[in-house]
Amino acid sequence: MISRELMIIGGGPSGLCAAKTALDAGLSVTIIERSPKLGGQLVKQTHKFFGSKAQYAKTRGFDIAKKLIDDIKDHPNLEILVDTTVVGLYDDLVITTYDQKDYKKYQAKSIIVATGASEKFLAFENNDLPGIYGAGAVQTLMNLYGVLPGQEIVMVGSGNIGLIVSYQLLQAGVKVKAIIEAAPSIGGYKVHASKIRRLGIPIYTQKTIKKAIGKEKLEAIEVVDLDPTWKEIPGTEMTITCDGLCISVGLSPMHQLLSMIQAETKYIPELGGFVPVIDHTHQTTVKGVYACGDAVGIEEASSAMMEGYLSGLYISKNLGKPHPSYDDLKTHYEHQLDMLRDGPFGIKTKIGLEKLRKDDNHAS
């Protein structure tokens, strides 16, 4: 058994920021990341962020990742384990990992679960054909590895990810044939939608995918109109030829590791699905296990970063080594987080958090 002080599961924005404040407080930190590189989903985000300067606005996602990594990478008390997957989490703060060669067992003093989110899927005929991807998967393939997903693509879902990835497909030279949206209105920011429409990509609302067509791989899709009660309208079926289909219908928090232990979770639709119950220091109902970022509710990367910084701070205090600027930084980051949630898209998060905290004796 290997002993460690703070182990962070997930090297994305939230995990990296938690590492930063924890290291500055004098804690020893181990980051465990299953992919070959740190940075989480920031590394494939070529667009500039919104918000204020303190939240890295006007900076491209991959540059933010670089900055967050540079902030900590030379710290003597930091250990980075990439290509390493956490395969077991236990209530007594034991973690087991697999690094493609060996299984290892660690005993931590505190653990942060910053596992992020996964893309939701959609049920329709032939939805397992090669050529059907999560929108984020296509973003990874193009922006990280420089490989095109196909020639002609249809996007399902008009939230911000659907709109942004459609634009990035165009930048990479792919024809985006349409964005289809089942709801009566476009889900994402108007500024993104307008940009897409100006470039001639139609955004159809109240339309959904009925089935995928193809034998060995995707060749076309059949879409259908929906009435205001979300029922298919017979006779409105239309076939669109394409060799790629992106599914962008939202994200789910990755709570699975927390479900391996006794951490209480609740189903909160506003936060994206099952999320762990956490107290005001981001501690779950299992003492010493914390969670932050998209794993506790789907928001923007900016919020995940602020939650990360805060979690690192809270843990420093709970482990008896409070950060030298604990109070100032806590006030600063809590204020940033409040500001991020003040916008029209933050309302959902606020309602979700309200539900999560309600009749939650642990968090008082």
Added chain:
Amino acid sequence: MRIEKHPILTFPEREPIFFIFEGQKMQGFKGDTIASALFAQEIKTFSYSIKRKRPRGFYCAIGNCASCNMVVNGIPNVRTCITLLEPDMVIERQVNKGVVK
């Protein structure tokens, strides 16, 4: 197919890596994952489903969904979307649950 021109990103020339896919010699680049190297060669079917042998490709590209699992150097269930390509790797489509030898 690889992106040649991009308004924001640059993809500098990288060291070629040769590997074997289903008995055929192929080329990728250093820094590729197995999945991105195959995709660049227009190979989109990574496995066949266990019961009905339906073709499967990748879905999430971040090591989460298991849709891209393949047999690599004889080891089944390798998540090819987060496993970096290495010289002389032998990559095969997976057609069963995976057998531990």
